[in-house]
Amino acid sequence: MGSSVILPNQLPVMPLPGAVLFPHALLPLYIFERRYRQMLTHALQHHRMFCVALVKPSCSEWHSAEDFFHFASAGLIRACVGREDGTSNLILQGLQRVRFASFEQEMPFPIARIDIIESRDATTVETEALGAKVLELYADLKHNGRQLPAKVDQYLAELRDLEMLADLMASTFVNDPLRRQRVLEERSLNQRLRFLIRYLNDEIGNAAA
Numbered sequence: 001m002g003s004s005v006i007l008p009n010q011l012p013v014m015p016l017p018g019a020v021l022f023p024h025a026l027l028p029l030y031i032f033e034r035r036y037r038q039m040l041t042h043a044l045q046h047h048r049m050f051c052v053a054l055v056k057p058s059c060s061e062w063h064s065a066e067d068f069f070h071f072a073s074a075g076l077i078r079a080c081v082g083r084e085d086g087t088s089n090l091i092l093q094g095l096q097r098v099r100f101a102s103f104e105q106e107m108p109f110p111i112a113r114i115d116i117i118e119s120r121d122a123t124t125v126e127t128e129a130l131g132a133k134v135l136e137l138y139a140d141l142k143h144n145g146r147q148l149p150a151k152v153d154q155y156l157a158e159l160r161d162l163e164m165l166a167d168l169m170a171s172t173f174v175n176d177p178l179r180r181q182r183v184l185e186e187r188s189l190n191q192r193l194r195f196l197i198r199y200l201n202d203e204i205g206n207a208a209a
Contacts, residue, residue, distance in 0.1 A: 005049075005076060005095055007049070007074055007095065007096060007098070007114065007116060008046070008047050008049070009113060009114065010104055010111055010112060010113045010114060011043075011047070011049055011050055011051050011074055011098075011111070011112060011114055012039045012042055012043055012050040012051070012109055012110065012111050012112075013050065013051045013052075013053050013068075013072070013100070013109065013110040013111065013112050014029075014036055014039060014050055014051065014052050014053070014109070015052075015053045015054075015055050015062045015067070015068035015110070016052055016053070016054070016055060017054075017055040017057075017059075017060075017061070017177075018054070018055075018177045019052055019054060019177070020052070020054050020073075020171075020177055020180035020181050020184055021051075021052040021072065021073040021075050021092065021094045021171075022073060022094050022167040022168070022170060022171040022180075022183075022184060023073055023094040023095060023096055023097060023163075023164075023167050024093075024094055024164050024167050024168055024171075025093070025094045025167060025168060025171035025172075026078070026091055026092070026093050026094075027052065027075065027091070027092045027093075027094070028089070028090070028091055028092075029089070029090050029091075029092055030087065030088075030089055031087060031088040031089075031090065032087040034108070035107075035108040035109045036109060037086055037087070037088070038108055038109060039108075039109040040080070040088055040090070042109075042111075043077060044077065044080065048076055048077045049074055049075060049076050049077070049095070050074070050075060050077075050092075051072045051073065051074050051075065051098060051100075051112065051114070052072060052073065052075060052092065053068040053069055053070070053072040053100075054068060054069045054072070054177055054180075054181050055067060055068045056068060056069065057177070057178065064106060065100075065103055065106055065110060069181055069185075070099055070100040070112075071097070071098075071099050071100075071117070071181070071184060071185045072097075072098055072099075072100070072184075073094040073095065073096065073097055073098065073184065074094075074095045074096050074098050074114065075092035075093055075094050075095060076092070076093050076095055077090055077091070077092060078090075078091045078092070078093045079091040094167070094171075096116055096117075097116070097117040097118075097184065098114040098115060098116055098117060099114065099115045099117055100112035100113070100114060100115075101113045101114065101115050117187060118187075119163055119187055119188070119189045119192075120187045120188050120189070123162060123189075124190075126190055127162055127189060127190055127193065128162070130162075130190060130193035130194065130197065131162040131165055131166075131193060133193075133197050134165060134166065134169055134193060134196055134197060134200065135156070135165070137197065137200040137201065137204065138156070138169065138173075138200075140204050141173060141200070141203070141204060144204065146173065152168065156168070162189060162193065163189055163192075166183070166189065166192050166193055166196055169196055169200070170183040170184075170192075170196055170199075173199075173200060173203055174196070174199045174200070174203070175203065176199075179195070179199050182195060183195050183196060183199075
């Protein structure tokens with residue numbers, strides 16, 4: 001489920017309310033606005049990639065680059081089905097954390113020059129312990145009837161990549177967009193896992209209430 005795709009220096013950006021794309025995760029999208037139809041055409045003609053950025057909660061919709069977060073994930077278009085009316089359904093797979101360094105254009109859709117963001121921590125005994133706690137909380141979520149798709153669930157049972165574990169769990173089980181954004185922006189894997197443990201405990205508590 002990982003990716004060795006090389007990212008270009010700049011990519012289109014799709015700012016969306018409530019949407020945070022994580023590396024390794026899949027995001028289904030319905031493209032219907034004219035500007036995003038143009039963005040999709042651009043992406044398909046170039047690298048089949050674009051970024052999804054979270055629109056700030058203070059904005060009902062975005063009007064400039066100041067209205068969305070500049071820390072996001074680049075995604076690869078894995079499948080795209082166009083319709084006769086010009087709209088499209090697609091599946092975007094998250095590839096890599098990125099930060100927008102500057103913008104080549106803002107309208108009709110943003111195109112950003114990107115910096116790739118790498119995690120800071122090497123895996124330590126503490127990282128392994130935090131990962132084990134995340135898997136323990138996932139077992140509690142499954143007990144409450146919340147589970148990843150069967151293939152992903154089987155994959156997690158054999159997973160040794162704790163960064164991927166954190167991203168898949170945050171993508172699936174953390175509901176609050178700002179919390180998801182916080183996990184996405186955290187460069188320390190250990191701290192990312194700590195955030196995830198706190199947020200998963202809250203989700204389990206809410207489900208039991």
